[in-house]
Structures are given as C-alpha cells and as structure tokens.
Amino acid sequence: MGLRLVSPASEPLIDLRPRALTCRPRRRPARSACIALGLASVGLGLLPWMIYLATSLPASSTAYHWAAAWVGLDAMEAAGLIGTGVLVYRRDPRYCLVSTATAALLLVDAWFDVTTAPPGSGALASLLMAAFAEVPAAALCIGLALSALRQAGARVQPAAAAGTSHDGAGRLCAVRVLLIGSGGREHALARGLARDSAVTDLHAAPGNPGIGAIAHLHDVAVTDPAAVTALATRLAADLVVVGPEAPLVAGVADALRAARIDCFGPDQGAAAIEGSKSFAKHVMIAAGVPTADAVTCHSEAEAAAALAEFGPPYVVKADGLAGGKGVVVTSDRGEALRHAQDCGTVVIEEFLDGPEVSVFALADGMTAAAMLPAQDFKRAHDGDTGPNTGGMGAYAPLPWAPPGLADQTLDTVVLPVLEHLRKLGHPYSGLLYAGLALTSRGPRVVEFNARFGDPEAQVILDRLGTPLGGLLAACAQGDLGSAPALDWLPGAAVTVVVAAEGYPASPVHGDRIDGIDTAGHVPGSYVLQAGTTTDGAGHLITSGGRVLNVVGSGPDLAAARASAYQAASLIRLRGGWYRSDIADQARMPAARP
Numbered sequence: 151m152g153l154r155l156v157s158p159a160s161e162p163l164i165d166l167r168p169r170a171l172t173c174r175p176r177r178r179p180a181r182s183a184c185i186a187l188g189l190a191s192v193g194l195g196l197l198p199w200m201i202y203l204a205t206s207l208p209a210s211s212t213a214y215h216w217a218a219a220w221v222g223l224d225a226m227e228a229a230g231l232i233g234t235g236v237l238v239y240r241r242d243p244r245y246c247l248v249s250t251a252t253a254a255l256l257l258v259d260a261w262f263d264v265t266t267a268p269p270g271s272g273a274l275a276s277l278l279m280a281a282f283a284e285v286p287a288a289a290l291c292i293g294l295a296l297s298a299l300r301q302a303g304a305r306v307q308p309a310a311a312a313g314t315s316h317d318g319a320g321r322l323c324a325v326r327v328l329l330i331g332s333g334g335r336e337h338a339l340a341r342g343l344a345r346d347s348a349v350t351d352l353h354a355a356p357g358n359p360g361i362g363a364i365a366h367l368h369d370v371a372v373t374d375p376a377a378v379t380a381l382a383t384r385l386a387a388d389l390v391v392v393g394p395e396a397p398l399v400a401g402v403a404d405a406l407r408a409a410r411i412d413c414f415g416p417d418q419g420a421a422a423i424e425g426s427k428s429f430a431k432h433v434m435i436a437a438g439v440p441t442a443d444a445v446t447c448h449s450e451a452e453a454a455a456a457l458a459e460f461g462p463p464y465v466v467k468a469d470g471l472a473g474g475k476g477v478v479v480t481s482d483r484g485e486a487l488r489h490a491q492d493c494g495t496v497v498i499e500e501f502l503d504g505p506e507v508s509v510f511a512l513a514d515g516m517t518a519a520a521m522l523p524a525q526d527f528k529r530a531h532d533g534d535t536g537p538n539t540g541g542m543g544a545y546a547p548l549p550w551a552p553p554g555l556a557d558q559t560l561d562t563v564v565l566p567v568l569e570h571l572r573k574l575g576h577p578y579s580g581l582l583y584a585g586l587a588l589t590s591r592g593p594r595v596v597e598f599n600a601r602f603g604d605p606e607a608q609v610i611l612d613r614l615g616t617p618l619g620g621l622l623a624a625c626a627q628g629d630l631g632s633a634p635a636l637d638w639l640p641g642a643a644v645t646v647v648v649a650a651e652g653y654p655a656s657p658v659h660g661d662r663i664d665g666i667d668t669a670g671h672v673p674g675s676y677v678l679q680a681g682t683t684t685d686g687a688g689h690l691i692t693s694g695g696r697v698l699n700v701v702g703s704g705p706d707l708a709a710a711r712a713s714a715y716q717a718a719s720l721i722r723l724r725g726g727w728y729r730s731d732i733a734d735q736a737r738m739p740a741a742r743p
C-alpha cells in the first residue's frame with residue numbers, strides 16, 4: 151500500500167550558468183515619471199530660447215559676449231534638467247547631485263537676468279522669466295535633492311559602511327523593494343537587500359524594530375492579498391519579497407502578479423507544496439522524487455490501517471499549515487492515533503532515519519539554483535531534547551555532508567518538482583526549501599517549504615556573496631538564467647536563537663531587551679531581531695518566543711560559533727535562554743562520502 155515512486159521526468163530543464171545580471175524594474179512610479187517628464191520638457195523648452203538668444207541679439211562685441219554667457223548658461227540648465235529627469239526616471243540616486251548643480255545654475259541665471267536686464271520692457275521680461283521659470287525650476291531641483299538626502303539618511307548606515315562586494319557587471323539599477331514579514335528571517339532578508347546597492351529604497355510590512363533601522367515600516371495584514379497589493383501599489387514597489395508562508399498560501403503572490411507587480415514567492419497553487427502535505431506527496435510521486443512512502447488518511451479507520459502497515463516509530467502529519475505543531479513522531483500508537491483524530495486529514499508515512507539537512511533553491515518557474523546546505527536545531531534543549539520549536543539555531547556550511555549534495559538535490563528533487571508544477575499550471579517562482587533526511591538508502595525528502603527556512607536563512611544569507619536584491623528580482627522576473635552564479639563567502643556562519651522565558655509553550659511578552667549594541671561589537675557577529683517590539687518609552691521588549699538571532703561568522707565553524715556565543719552572552723533579557731550546543735562539532739554526524 152506504500153506509495154510507489156515513478157521515474158523522474160525525463161525532459162531536461164535549463165541549467166543555470168553565470169551571465170550578467172539584468173535587473174529590470176518593469177513598472178515606473180507615476181510620480182517619478184511625471185517629475186521626470188516635467189523636467190525634461192522644461193529642459194527641452196530652453197532650447198528654442200537659446201536659439202533665439204543666439205540669433206536675435208545685435209552682434210556688437212558686448213552683446214556677443216552676453217549672448218554667449220546666456221546661451222552657455224541656458225544650455226547647461228537644459229542639460230541639467232534633462233539629465234535630472236532621466237536619472238529620476240531611472241531612479242538613479244545620482245540625480246541628487248545633478249539636480250543640486252542645476253538648481254545652482256538656475257539661481258545664478260535668475261540673478262544674472264534680473265541684474266543685467268536693460269531698463270523698460272526687457273526688465274519686466276527678465277523678472278517674469280526669473281519668477282515663473284528659473285526660480286520654480288530651481289525650487290523643484292532643490293526639493294528633489296533634499297528628498298534624495300532624506301531617503302539616503304533613512305537607509306542603513308552600518309550595512310552600507312560594511313559594503314558587500316559586487317561584481318559590477320553593469321548592474322546599476324534602482325529597485326524599490328517591499329519585504330513582507332516580521333521575524334528573524336525577514337531581518338536577515340532585509341539586511342541582505344539593504345547591502346545590495348541596486349536596492350535603492352527598502353520598505354517592510356509589518357517588520358520589527360530591527361528591520362525598522364534599515365527599512366521604512368508599514369502596517370499591513372500580511373495574509374490579506376488585497377491589502378498587500380494596495381500597499382505595494384501605493385509604494386510603487388518594483389519587487390515584493392514575501393518572507394513567511396502564510397501570505398503565500400493565502401494568495402498574496404497571485405494578487406501581486408495580477409496587479410503586474412513582481413513578486414518573489416510562489417503563487418497559491420505552487421505554495422500548496424508547503425500548505426498541503428498530501429499535495430506535496432503527490433507532486434513528489436509524480437515527479438519521481440525520493441521520499442518516505444506515505445498514505446493520506448481521511449478517517450480513523452484509514453489512519454489505524456496505515457499505522458499498522460508502517461509500524462513504529464509512527465509519523466503522523468496534519469495535512470495543512472500547522473505552525474510547526476502538525477507533525478507527531480512517536481512510538482506510542484495511541485498518541486499517533488489521537489493526533490490523526492485531532493487533525494482530520496493526515497499523511498501517515500514511513501519513518502526516515504539519518505540526519506536532516508535543509509537545501510534551499512532559488513527558482514524562477516523554469517530554472518533553479520541550489521544554495522548552501524544548512525542544518526537547524528528543532529528541539530528546545532541541548533542534546534536535541536525537549537519540545538519541538540521553530541528552530542533554536544543553525545549553521546552552514548556542513549563539513550560532514552556528502553560533497554555535491556546541493557547539486558544532487560537540484561537534479562533529483564528541485565528540477566523535477568519545478569517541471570511537474572509547471573505542468574500543473576503553477577510555475578514555481580521563489581524559494582523552494584527541501585528538507586532532507588540523509589538516510590542509509592540516500593537522501594529522502596521529508597518536506598517542502600515555500601520560503602526560506604528560519605533560522606537557516608540567517609546563516610545562508612550571511613554567507614551569500616552575490617547581491618541579494620538582483621537575485622530575488624531575477625527569480626520574480628523569470629530571468630534567473632541571466633543572473634550571476636551564486637557566490638559563497640569562504641568560512642562559516644552560526645546563529646543562536648535567544649528565546650523568551652516560557653518558550654515554546656507560553657513565551658512571556660513585554661520583557662526588556664538590552665545589550666544588542668554591545669553584542670554587535672563582538673568581531674564577526676551581529677544581532678537580528680525576531681520577536682521584538684518597543685514599549686511606550688521606546689525600549690526594546692519581547693513580543694514573541696524566539697526573540698533574537700545572534701549571528702557569528704568566521705574562517706571556520708569553531709570561530710563562527712565562538713563569535714555567536716560570545717555575542718549571545720552579552721544579551722540581557724530576564725528569563726532569556728538559548729541552546730549551548732548549536733554547531734558543536736563534537737555533536738555533528740559523521741562525515742559522509
């Protein structure tokens with residue numbers, strides 16, 4: 151009765167090969183376009199005026215002298231206005247400099263016109279020219295420059311200062327990004343986006359105080375497709391990056407794409423690969439992906455029969471999203487049956503032995519690129535004891551994993567799944583997370599997620615050298631094939647989750663958090679925020695179970711781990727706690743060939 155696996159789809163998929171990243175915002179904000187058009191028109195309007203000046207003034211040496219000065223000034227103003235317009239339209243931040251210079255020219259010209267005009271009607275014409283053309287145009291240019299400076303001030307100083315090395319492959323483009331979500335994963339995504347110079351304007355909804363330090367925050371109901379689309383439209387976002395699964399399963403990506411807004415994240419139909427365990431199982435079988443044999447059960451009788459078939463240890467999975475609480479792995483048949491009864495539709499499957507690994511792939515519907523494998527720690531306490539949690543830490547890379555695991559997963563898991571979803575009419579665009587068990591019979595898929603894992607994303611994004619915004623934009627635009635190859639920084643990263651008192655059963659909210667700045671000064675470390683908010687007095691307080699992710703990086707895992715733990719020890723949070731064995735090499739599985 152176990153599910154049989156069919157052979158993998160035979161049609162090869164397009165491989166990813168490095169090429170220059172083209173980052174093409176498809177939509178232009180109406181406001182920028184209007185300003186750009188206005189500036190360019192005024193600039194062009196100066197040209198006939200220049201020709202008039204050049205041809206109509208008397209050819210005395212003095213007049214010639216003045217005509218040349220006027221024409222020269224007007225020509226520079228025209229060029230400045232047109233240039234500012236073009237840069238505004240492209241949202242190239244250099245418009246700040248050009249518009250400042252143009253404003254200076256316009257003001258000099260206005261002064262020049264008024265002070266040198268001949269008496270009589272000429273003086274009136276000069277006054278009118280200054281009052282209605284030069285001074286307003288200068289005011290517009292100054293306003294643009296000030297707004298650019300304000301935006302620059304709101305952007306991340308530390309990230310910008312740290313500077314990510316970019317390959318400079320002609321990728322100067324300006325992208326306004328809206329990031330959806332509020333946890334540590336989203337803070338890591340925000341950090342990566344803020345470090346990409348192509349991302350000129352970063353917004354997040356709802357975000358958290360840590361994300362608020364590097365992005366403009368907005369309040370939105372993240373699972374309301376219409377509300378997210380309205381916000382993205384209002385912001386004129388070029389790209390929306392959806393962090394968590396719930397908005398994807400609710401159809402947020404569908405609504406954004408319907409409004410012609412690029413979205414990093416799969417549509418509702420494709421996100422069902424996470425939203426429904428039975429759908430994921432069907433896709434895996436149809437695509438020939440190695441996974442545990444399983445059956446979907448709708449009644450107690452079916453569940454009892456399936457448990458008898460598979461035997462202990464029993465694995466019972468609620469079909470829908472369950473916030474990490476839907477899976478029971480137990481040798482107690484009664485407990486397994488009770489969980490099946492509580493959940494309604496369940497998937498009951500064969501037990502898989504072996505260590506678990508997370509392999510993420512960036513996908514654009516047709517093609518995919520596998521990222522660095524990582525491992526997370528699900529159980530609350532040291533030695534993998536205690537209740538299941540959202541994840542208490544992670545590290546990457548995995549020194550013990552089989553070489554070529556990422557490529558193997560790409561070929562045997564990710565690409566066949568993408569192809570099958572495409573055939574079903576749901577091309578998968580976004581992040582496909584394959585949770586693998588490295589069993590004695592080879593890797594088997596435990597589950598898929600439709601988004602970055604949390605906290606694995608925190609370490610993987612720490613190691614990613616390729617600018618993040620361009621990669622996510624390329625996925626959203628179905629253009630990953632022209633993105634640069636993923637570039638991984640040498641060394642390793644470790645993240646340690648600092649949890650609130652009472653997590654995971656009943657985390658205490660409202661406790662004050664101190665020491666983040668001090669922790670961030672430990673070499674190689676920084677602190678991402680997850681379950682945080684601010685109180686009335688502006689102090690950082692807890693608002694969730696997993697409060698902070700302390701990230702450490704270094705030349706190897708030992709150094710990264712030392713850095714993360716040193717920083718974590720500097721966090722002051724009443725009742726706060728963390729596991730002490732994240733990335734402990736002594737506890738790692740034996741290396742596999």
Ligand SMILES: Nc1ncnc2c1ncn2[C@@H]1O[C@H](COP(=O)(O)OP(=O)(O)O)[C@@H](O)[C@H]1O
Pocket residue numbers: 442465467473474475476477479499500501502503506528585596597
């Ligand atoms: N077939 C299986 N055999 C052994 N352990 C499993 C199996 N399926 C799931 N698990 C364990 O249960 C955890 C949660 O299951 P998963 O399918 O990842 O669901 P979710 O993350 O949605 O709760 C896995 O990380 C793994 O430790």
Ligand SMILES: [Mg+2]
Pocket residue numbers: 585597
């Ligand atoms: Mg899981």
